[in-house]
Amino acid sequence: MHPPTVSIELEFTAPLAPVSLGTAPQTFPARTSYDHVVLPGDFPDPTVTKIGDTYWASATTAEWGAIFPIFSSKNLLDWELVGHVFPDKQPDWASSNFWAPEFYQENGRTYLYYTARSKQGGMLCVAVASADHPAGPYRDHGPLVGQEAGSIDGFAMPDENGDLYLVWKEDGNSCQQETPIWAQRLNADRTALIGEATELFTNDVKWEGPLVEGSALVRHNGWFYHFFAGNSCCGKGCNYATGVARSRTLLGPWEKHQQNPILDRNDVWKCPGHGTVTEMDGRWFLLHHAYAAESHEFVGRQGLLSEFTWNAQEWPEFVNRSPQAPALTDMSRFNIADEFEGDALGLEWQWPISAPKPAATVRDGQLHLAASASRLGTIVGRRTHAATYKAATTLDFANLPVDTYAGLAAVGDPYNALALMAGNGQVQIWHVKSGKQQCLAQVYIEPCDTLTLRLEVWGGQRYRFAYSTDGATWQPLPTESFSLNGTYLPPWDRGVRVALVAQGAEDTTAVFNNFIVRNKR
Known part of the structure; x- marks a missing residue:
């Protein structure tokens, strides 16, 4: 028999409230602002997609299992943890670095493109898993691409003709090289690449520093918009930020916005980047990560929802070019x-x-x-x-x-x-x-x-x-x-x-x- 619960005096003035992310959705008061921390805690590289009337999200888990959380929501604010893509163990081919999951839904099937490090050769690869339902269970199909410098941050996007492409980053910064963003067509099963790869753009602007990465694409009013992150992502010295480029066709030519970065740090949030675009009721959002200025690297990169609008020149704009989510106060x-x-x-x-x-x-x-x-x-x-x-x-x-x-x-x-x-x-x-x-x-x-x-x-x-x-x-x-x-x-x-x-x-x-x-x- 379990002994009686001990009253553990931890010398806190705040009452003990057994609130746990995932066991019950959070309740928010009515408001017009959607700029909030919606995945509090260490949830880097968040992704979001809408399937039917439900939004689904996931995030990097790196070296922690279970791998790739699966969250669901009806309103982008209240998220419930419902499972994991790989709940018990990693795929047989992969060893570590489980980064940057991205959902793609087609013909009633959900695909998850993700990054992991191969046991053979040790290179970073973009791989894919699929399921009949976004909550799983998922079947892994293995790597799609693994370049010598590493391939990361895969994102599936149809072109102007409806042909589906994988967009990814060549991890050149790992060996002091540039970081091209590539696109290559996917086969009918969405589990292999076909044809030739096309380079979309690379890091060639000062603010981007050693890299561009974290591609997220959306089509709006005849333009393809390519949201991406630049510079150093992580740790105390990070200077990550978010930029955008656009093109009339998926394979380019791509024009980077002259006002990049369009999302940068402020006094509350540091190093905002690597997110996915979504829409609700005609309003546009980027679900991305950032460090809280107070807790910074000790808590990790948290999932923020930041709203943006389209300006007269048809570029996305964030208020004050920085996250407007208020700091978490009621811890x-x-x-x-x-x-x-x-x-x-x-x-x-x-x-x-x-x-x-x-x-x-x-x-x-x-x-x-x-x-x-x-x-x-x-x-x-x-x-x-x-x-x-x-x-x-x-x-x-x-x-x-x-x-x-x-x-x-x-x-x-x-x-x-x-x-x-x-x-x-x-x-x-x-x-x-x-x-x-x-x-x-x-x-x-x-x-x-x-x-x-x-x-x-x-x-x-x-x-x-x-x-x-x-x-x-x-x-x-x-x-x-x-x-x-x-x-x-x-x-x-x-x-x-x-x-x-x-x-x-x-x-x-x-x-x-x-x-x-x-x-x-």
Whole structure:
């Protein structure tokens, strides 16, 4: 029997509200503005398409599974997570870098063009999967193109004659070369390229820097419009922005707008780019990503909806040439209180794709997580929504197997993490950086049935840890500087996850009673 829920005092003034993206749509008050953060958290390179009366969206998942979330919405604002394109494992041919999914619907069938790295040769490729329904299940058809420098950011677009083409970027910036945007016709099954490739344009304007990428095309009033991103996408030093080009025919010639970039940073949002165009009730929108100025790389690139209009010269225009979405303020909406009800982890949970999908069983209000001896161990995590938050978990400490450690961690990837781990009668702080693991502090504790672990983080940078044997009285773990520096945690292209961890022999299991996150701005 699951022990009574512990009242875990995390010293927050905001009430704990078990709101979770995907389990229930958000409710917004009536308004005329559609400029909002609609995919809060780490959802880079978002795509959106309308099929029937429903909008469907997805985003990059990079090195986290499940791969490519599937969201649905009736109004572009309220999104529900309904599944994943590859829910259990990556396609057999691919190893990593699951980027930039793009939907295309035709004759009642949904295609998803996406980027991944091939196991053979190691090059980035554009591939395709298809399904009878946008929610899946999807069948993978493998790569369509994989140039020596890499091929990424595939987008399917019919030309003026109705012939379907794949548009993609040659990843020349990976080897200090230009980055041509190519187009090539797709076969009748939409699963292979035919004919010759045509170069549409490349990075040849100063603001674009080393690259153009993230193609999204739409046809309007006889013009093809090609929205694209330029410059550096990711991390603290990013300077990404969005431009547009137009042409009367898909294969060109293409004219870049003299007012590029048409969407650039402001005081609230940094590095807006790589989005997809959609329309609703005669209004036009770009669903794209951007970093929140306050949380920046620690939360990751979030999905924003930005409205644009067509000016007298028939070019798209955004207000003030920057995202108008207000900053997220009520962060309690994204608090988490998972008591492990039901019989499986929720769709919001993730794991590193470098390891098999974790053996995680939910029963009787507890999560049973099979341990792993590799690196940090088995990891199941959740996206963060703020750079300042507190997280806690209560684990079944009395029945934790010998030489098995279980705990709570802030994880950039399996090679970079800060974790509070319990096992063998001890509580320890683990510091993992570039794959090197250290135990920074440890204390022995008296035997107890349950043990509650807590981590606190401020601004994504300062971390400190504590434990409790009763869920109310906290004992901080001593460190030389009281708080630890976590600025190294986020990879260049991903935000930090807060995770449950189990390390030990693979025939052992750690049992968790809950998982709680409370956010602050």
